[in-house]
Amino acid sequence: MFEEYLGISTDYVVIGMAAVILLLIILMIINVVQMSKLKKRYAIFMSGKNAKSLEDTLVYRLEQVDELIENNAANERNIDALFKRMKFGFQKYGLIKYDAFQEMGGKLSFSLAMLNEKNDGFVLNAVHSREGCYTYVKEIIDGNSIITLAEEEQQALDAALESNK
Known part of the structure; x- marks a missing residue:
């Protein structure tokens, strides 16, 4: 039937379809391997922690960042005050x-x-x-x-x- 309309032998169509199926199987195997690696990394990331403890850890770290920002601002104010005072000290x-x-x-x-x-x-x-x-x-x-x-x-x-x- 293909030979009549397209001038292509059915053998070529079958070989082409087999190549496409083989390519799809290879892509599926690659996808399964990558998913397996991702699941392992996720398990390591979540090991010993539940969602609540992970959230607590993130909140704690964000509080530490906020505290560091406040301390940095206080240090900058103190340095400015020291430089103003140094102008009047004997150097x-x-x-x-x-x-x-x-x-x-x-x-x-x-x-x-x-x-x-x-x-x-x-x-x-x-x-x-x-x-x-x-x-x-x-x-x-x-x-x-x-x-x-x-x-x-x-x-x-x-x-x-x-x-x-």
Whole structure:
């Protein structure tokens, strides 16, 4: 009948149908193997747990994520507050030790410059002599002093200005 209408032998039709059936059987076997693997993975995933305990685990993990987000926000606020406070703390230091008098040894006198981020602060000068120790403080504004600085005080100030570069 096919030969009359289509010019195709029935043998070719039967062989074609057998090839299609063989292909479908192979696809079905592949599908069964994949389903078997999926069932094994699902069994491992669900082993020892019921739906309620799995839901509890997920809810617990989501609560942990929310807590981490809150803690991160609190940490960022604290870091911002610390950076604002640091601007006013002393961040730059310069220390020069020297002998104030020729007869004194050991470099017991010193000049200490302490500056904040804006180069505001002070220079502390301690002069040690046989009679005692005298300290002087000179205010520093924007890296400069209104009062003339001694050589050692200027060296301490310069060291402080260079310390944070």
